[in-house]
C-alpha cells in the first residue's frame with residue numbers, strides 16, 4: 001500500500017514489518033494508522049494493541065493511566081512497530097478531542113479507531129434496576145456509549161477528508177443483546193453500540209467507512225477476574241475466554 005502521508009516513523013515501521021522474515025498475521029493492517037482508546041491495560045485492549053503492532057499498524061495507545069499507555073506502546077516499539085502512548089479520560093469531551101487530535105498529529109492521519117474502554121464492574125455496583133442511582137446510570141452510559149458516539153462523530157470528518165475509507169471497531173459485549181440482570185445500564189449501552197454501527201454502515205458505506213462491534217462473552221482480564229465465580233458457572237465451557245496467547 002502507498003505509505004505517503006503517514007508520519008515518517010509510521011512509514012519506517014510498516015516497511016520493517018513487510019521486510020521481516022518472522023511469521024506474521026496477514027498484513028491487512030500494514031501501515032494503517034490506528035488509535036486504540038483504552039489499550040494500555042492487561043485486558044482486551046492490550047491484546048488488540050499487540051495484534052495491531054504485529055500486523056504492521058502504527059498505533060497510538062490511549063489510556064487513562066499514563067504508565068499503562070507507556071508500557072503498552074514501549075512493548076510495541078521494542079518489537080519494531082511504531083507506537084506512541086497518550087493518556088486522558090474518555091469520559092471528558094475535552095480529553096477525547098485532545099487525544100484524537102494528538103493521534104492524528106503523531107500518525108499523520110487516521111485509518112482506524114478502536115474503542116475498548118467500557119464495563120460495569122469497575123465503575124458502579126451491580127444492583128437491581130429499581131435500586132440503581134441516576135448518577136450510576138449516567139456513569140455507565142458515559143463510559144460505554146457516549147464517548148464512543150463522540151469519538152465516532154469526531155473521526156468521521158477525518159476519514160471523509162482523507163478519502164481512503166476508515167474503520168471503527170468497538171468492543172461490545174454479548175450483554176448488548178441478552179437480558180442483563182444487575183447490569184441494565186451496561187446492557188442498554190452496549191446495545192446502543194450495535195445501533196450506532198448499523199447507522200454508520202447505512203450512512204457511510206459508500207465512503208468506504210465501516211463500524212463493527214466485537215461482542216465478547218466473559219473474558220479473563222484484570223476486572224473480570226475480580227468478579228464472583230458465579231459467572232463462570234453460567235458459561236457452558238466452564239471457564240472464561242481469553243484475549244489470545246498474549247493475554
Ligand SMILES: NC(=O)c1ccc[n+]([C@@H]2O[C@H](COP(=O)([O-])OP(=O)(O)OC[C@H]3O[C@@H](n4cnc5c(N)ncnc54)[C@H](O)[C@@H]3O)[C@@H](O)[C@H]2O)c1
Nearest residue numbers: 038040041043044064089090117118119173216218219221
Ligand atoms: N472482560 C470481560 O469479561 C468482557 C466481556 C465482554 C466485553 N468486555 C468489554 O471489553 C472492554 C474492555 O474490558 P477489559 O475487561 O479488557 O477492561 P480492563 O479494565 O482490563 O481494561 C480497560 C482499559 O481501559 C482503561 N480505562 C478505564 N477507564 C478509562 C477512561 N475513562 N479513559 C481512558 N481509559 C480508561 C483502563 O486503564 C484499562 O487499561 C470493555 O468495553 C468491556 O465492556 C469485557
